[in-house]
Every structure is written in structure tokens, then in C-alpha cells.
Amino acid sequence: xxxxxxxxxxxxxxxxxxxxxxxxxxxxxxxxxxxxxxxxxxxxxxxxxxxxxxxxxxxxxxxxxxxxxxxxxxxxxxxxxxxxxxxxxxxxxxxxxxxxxxxxxxxxxxxxxxxxxxxxxxxxxxxxxxxxxxxxxxxxxxxxxxxxxxxxxxxxxxxxxxxxxxxxxxxxxxxxxxxxxxxxxxxxxxxxxxxxxxxxxxxxxxxxxxxxxxxxxxxxx
Numbered sequence: 001x002x003x004x005x006x007x008x009x010x011x012x013x014x015x016x017x018x019x020x021x022x023x024x025x026x027x028x029x030x031x032x033x034x035x036x037x038x039x040x041x042x043x044x045x046x047x048x049x050x051x052x053x054x055x056x057x058x059x060x061x062x063x064x065x066x067x068x069x070x071x072x073x074x075x076x077x078x079x080x081x082x083x084x085x086x087x088x089x090x091x092x093x094x095x096x097x098x099x100x101x102x103x104x105x106x107x108x109x110x111x112x113x114x115x116x117x118x119x120x121x122x123x124x125x126x127x128x129x130x131x132x133x134x135x136x137x138x139x140x141x142x143x144x145x146x147x148x149x150x151x152x153x154x155x156x157x158x159x160x161x162x163x164x165x166x167x168x169x170x171x172x173x174x175x176x177x178x179x180x181x182x183x184x185x186x187x188x189x190x191x192x193x194x195x196x197x198x199x200x201x202x203x204x205x206x207x208x209x210x211x212x213x214x215x216x217x218x219x220x221x
Contacts, residue, residue, distance in 0.1 A: 065102025114144030142191025
């Protein structure tokens, strides 16, 4: 029951793709070095000692954790200057919860990285950014949701930034920002659906998952 409750909290499909690429790299490396002869030897190596397979998934999580520290610096510097950026990066680097998840094969680390990237994009959009920051925000949102559904909340800061930027201008520039903002939102949704097609192909359990998350967040579970 606990495992089932945990599984419905996130799709995690992006991590499955990354793990596949990591395992494919391990397979090819092993073939070149001579660790195994083919698929059967590769499978046997996993059952004999799966340490390398777990290490690959954990190292991917470490990479996301380190990247998030860098993004925290970029976010702080973009908004308030380098000293704030250094403080944000240092605070996250020594944060016990961040360090805990960064050495596990867990989607929260990747989701946190994409949320930080999306917040950076929102800040740039609201200040001196361009359409390319909208693209970054859309990518961050779509990829983040493919890790954990919570990343969909990026729609709030990014949407607010687009509206702020739009109404700071007038005429064609305002319309252009609003149209580009809607297009970026649609792009984020399409990216998520491409990475997690079960949302459409098996939509009934997906709706049940969202209902479960809503009940838990509201304290009814």
C-alpha cells in the first residue's frame, strides 16, 4: 500500500528514459571492454551484481543536484546580484534534504532542477528577457512535470511574468507576448504528453492519481 501511494505521486518517466540511456552506455562500454558478450551476459551481470546499474541512476541524480546548486546561484544573481546568488547556492548545497535526495535515484532531484530553471526563466521574462526565455520556461515546465506533477505550478510564476511583461508594453508587442505565452504553455503540455503518453492512453488511472494527490494535499488522507 505504501509503495502504491508513492508511485501515484509522480510520473518519473523522464528518469526512465535517462536510466535507459545510461544502461545502454554501460552495455556498449562493457561490450568494448569485454565484460560481457551480449544481451544474455549483460542481464547475467545485473543479477550477479547490480551495483553499477544503481550507481548510474544515482549519479544522474547527483548531476541534477549539482546543477540545481548552479541554478540557485544564477537565479539569485539574476534577481538580486552575485552575493545573493552565492548565498542561495551555498544554502542549497548544505541543505540536508537536498543532499539526501541527491544521492538517491529519485525524481524529486530532477524536478527541483527544472523548477529552479523555470523560476530563472520567469525572472528573466519579467525583466529583460526575450522569447528564448519563454522557450526555456516551457522546456523546464514540461520536463519538470515528467518528473513530478508538482512542477506544473511553474505555470503560475511564468504566466505572471508573461502578463507583467505584456502589460508593460502596448500594441503589437503586448499581443506578441500574450500569444507567445500561450504557445509556450501549450508547448510545455505537449512535451509532457510526449514523455508521458499514458496520461492519454490510460487516462482513467491518471485522473485517479490526480484525485489522490489532491486529497493528500488537502489533508483528507
